[in-house]
Amino acid sequence: MKIKPGIIEWVKGFLDPEEGERLYEIGLEASRVGPCLEIGSYCGKSTLYLGSACRENGGVLYSVDHHRGSEEQQPGELYFDPELYDFQFGRINSFRYFSFILEKAELLDTVVPIAASSALAARGWATSLSLLFIDGGHSYDAVFTDYSAWVGHVRPGGYLLIHDIFTSPSQGGQAPYQIYKLALNSGLFKRHPTIKTLGILQRRVGGELPDLLS
Numbered sequence: 782m783k784i785k786p787g788i789i790e791w792v793k794g795f796l797d798p799e800e801g802e803r804l805y806e807i808g809l810e811a812s813r814v815g816p817c818l819e820i821g822s823y824c825g826k827s828t829l830y831l832g833s834a835c836r837e838n839g840g841v842l843y844s845v846d847h848h849r850g851s852e853e854q855q856p857g858e859l860y861f862d863p864e865l866y867d868f869q870f871g872r873i874n875s876f877r878y879f880s881f882i883l884e885k886a887e888l889l890d891t892v893v894p895i896a897a898s899s900a901l902a903a904r905g906w907a908t909s910l911s912l913l914f915i916d917g918g919h920s921y922d923a924v925f926t927d928y929s930a931w932v933g934h935v936r937p938g939g940y941l942l943i944h945d946i947f948t949s950p951s952q953g954g955q956a957p958y959q960i961y962k963l964a965l966n967s968g969l970f971k972r973h974p975t976i977k978t979l980g981i982l983q984r985r986v987g988g989e990l991p992d993l994l995s
């Protein structure tokens with residue numbers, strides 16, 4: 782795998798290495814065909830995997846995040862990280878850390894950071910995507926907004942990847958799993974094996990049968 786060594790081990794983030802390797806493999810396939818886009822850059826862990834794959838093909842990764850932290854990353858919440866708190870601005874600011882990682886990983890010529898909410902970034906978007914990775918806020922509102930604003934841009938044959946798929950509420954929040962099911966039951970996607978909590982769907986091309994899930 783062609784990720785600049787010595788970085789991925791210490792980048793902050795919640796992505797399992799096995800999930801990351803699968804992201805890299807799919808990114809390698811998808812970026813041969815067209816642009817890739819991720820929602821939820823945070824500190825750049827998934828960006829490293831996807832961006833390094835895109836770089837192999839001279840492709841591009843758009844990485845969307847408002848960089849103000851999601852609900853559970855605010856002060857006092859479970860995933861608050863004081864190192865990401867910007868005292869100058871009085872709020873979470875993951876953009877400095879993220880830019881630093883892009884530079885260290887030599888991804889400045891491959892990754893386009895979009896520091897905006899996904900709804901705003903989608904407002905004028907008109908480019909089909911070979912890969913869409915949804916890993917932004919995990920509230921129902923955030924997840925459904927990300928899904929509905931972007932899923933229509935996944936081209937036939939393109940991938941829809943969703944992180945934090947938990948099939949039971951005892952394992953974790955259900956919003957990502959709900960849009961996973963929604964996508965499958967739209968009939969537009971076929972299913973690939975889930976890797977840990979990484980759901981992998983591929984938009985069908987003409988003639989392929991859909992996978993449906995109740």
Ligand code: MG
Pocket residue numbers: 795916944945
């Ligand atoms: Mg996640």
